[in-house]
Amino acid sequence: xxxxxxxxxxxxxxxxxxxxxxxxxxxxxxxxxxxxxxxxxxxxxxxxxxxxxxxxxxxxxxxxxxxxxxxxxxxxxxxxxxxxxxxxxxxxxxxxxxxxxxxxxxxxxxxxxxxxxxxxxxxxxxxxxxxxxxxxxxxxxxxxxxxxxxxxxxxxxxxxxxxxxxxxxxxxxxxxxxxxxxxxxxxxxxxxxxxxxxxxxxxxxxxxxxxxx
Amino acid sequence: xxxxxxxxxxxxxxxxxxxxxxxxxxxxxxxxxxxxxxxxxxxxxxxxxxxxxxxxxxxxxxxxxxxxxxxxxxxxxxxxxxxxxxxxxxxxxxxxxxxxxxxxxxxxxxxxxxxxxxxxxxxxxxxxxxxxxxxxxxxxxxxxxxxxxxxxxxxxxxxxxxxxxxxxxxxxxxxxxxxxxxxxxxxxxxxxxxxxx
Numbered sequence: 001x002x003x004x005x006x007x008x009x010x011x012x013x014x015x016x017x018x019x020x021x022x023x024x025x026x027x028x029x030x031x032x033x034x035x036x037x038x039x040x041x042x043x044x045x046x047x048x049x050x051x052x053x054x055x056x057x058x059x060x061x062x063x064x065x066x067x068x069x070x071x072x073x074x075x076x077x078x079x080x081x082x083x084x085x086x087x088x089x090x091x092x093x094x095x096x097x098x099x100x101x102x103x104x105x106x107x108x109x110x111x112x113x114x115x116x117x118x119x120x121x122x123x124x125x126x127x128x129x130x131x132x133x134x135x136x137x138x139x140x141x142x143x144x145x146x147x148x149x150x151x152x153x154x155x156x157x158x159x160x161x162x163x164x165x166x167x168x169x170x171x172x173x174x175x176x177x178x179x180x181x182x183x184x185x186x187x188x189x190x191x192x193x194x195x196x197x198x199x200x201x202x203x204x205x206x207x208x209x210x211x212x213x
Numbered sequence: 214x215x216x217x218x219x220x221x222x223x224x225x226x227x228x229x230x231x232x233x234x235x236x237x238x239x240x241x242x243x244x245x246x247x248x249x250x251x252x253x254x255x256x257x258x259x260x261x262x263x264x265x266x267x268x269x270x271x272x273x274x275x276x277x278x279x280x281x282x283x284x285x286x287x288x289x290x291x292x293x294x295x296x297x298x299x300x301x302x303x304x305x306x307x308x309x310x311x312x313x314x315x316x317x318x319x320x321x322x323x324x325x326x327x328x329x330x331x332x333x334x335x336x337x338x339x340x341x342x343x344x345x346x347x348x349x350x351x352x353x354x355x356x357x358x359x360x361x362x363x364x365x366x367x368x369x370x371x372x373x374x375x376x377x378x379x380x381x382x383x384x385x386x387x388x389x390x391x392x393x394x395x396x397x398x399x400x401x402x403x404x405x406x407x408x409x410x
Contacts, residue, residue, distance in 0.1 A: 024386055068324070072301070075297075076295070078294075083287045083291075086286075086287055105333070106330040108290045108333070110330075174398075174401065175235070175238055178238065179390050179393050179397055180390075183389075184387070186387035186390060187383045187387035187388075188382070191382035194381060194382060
């Protein structure tokens with residue numbers, strides 16, 4: 001059995017391995033439902049509650065249980081955690097929460113829980129996993145808010161509900177605009193890391209040449 | 214004849230008007246993954262269509278019990294996941310016993326085709342808009358066909374979207390999203406939406 005690694009806190013989940021921008025694991029709520037900051041807050045809170053607590057619980061499921069059964073257990077745990085989450089968000093946001101309820105409900109089968117638990121979280125210690133999962137969720141919330149704020153300004157002319165200007169582009173609240181925006185964000189994120197990687201390689205080349213000389 | 218008309222019209226609704234991928238973005242990552250290989254397009258479509266259709270039939274009866282309850286909606290995800298899980302195990306057992314070769318091929322990605330937002334999203338939409346069992350079946354089947362349509366459109370464009378002609382930063386996943394956005398816009402026009410500006 002592979003030994004579990006306890007590695008330093010890794011912030012890759014924020015941008016470099018962001019679950020919306022690079023791996024595209026949980027895109028639907030951001031693309032369709034994140035049209036205002038309030039909605040982004042509901043989605044982020046729901047995603048945090050359902051995914052984080054489910055991951056913490058699911059990590060305790062023994063790996064010797066067959067993969068087929070584990071996947072079912074993950075989804076069942078998330079569906080159970082959905083109950084207090086739904087009560088909480090409906091209490092905090094009684095008017096807006098029902099309008100995005102569909103996108104809260106589908107979080108119970110999100111790929112962060114179903115895929116990352118297997119491919120990443122099982123390989124590290126419990127404490128490292130708790131931090132790692134939290135970083136991934138913060139990364140999700142950053143993208144959800146970024147997308148939502150742009151769309152809110154363009155579609156409604158407001159920011160956090162405060163009137164700023166007339167609606168510049170009402171179509172910004174449509175799903176197709178969400179696809180465009182997330183696609184552009186994903187490309188920008190990749191361009192930044194490509195450039196950073198190229199700069200790192202260049203610097204390594206210079207250092208190697210200096211050492212050889 | 215009325216039944217067939219109802220099934221077909223609801224299926225058309227879920228393929229074109231409420232397409233799971235282009236209108237709801239359900240399972241965008243799954244459709245991008247599935248569209249990479251021709252064999253995956255077939256495998257995912259068959260698995261997903263069978264699941265949405267059969268699960269819709271079952272959840273019609275369960276919705277009848279849950280929806281009238283005051284807090285029934287809180288337990289719907291749990292009930293839907295239970296239904297999907299039972300069907301998932303039944304499907305794997307069936308494949309293992311009857312088509313062992315297919316089973317060994319699909320077991321690696323079967324969970325991706327079953328436990329995703331497209332399947333569970335279809336069940337939730339059915340609970341909101343479905344009126345009788347025929348509309349549930351039509352919607353479930355149409356969701357699978359709509360997924361196939363999305364897979365096919367992405368599969369056709371996959372080579373071009375991954376080519377050197379696309380800027381490096383956009384190649385792969387980002388341009389796929391933009392491409393889905395363009396098709397989503399086309400679907401908007403097809404349905405007859407007009408943007409109010």
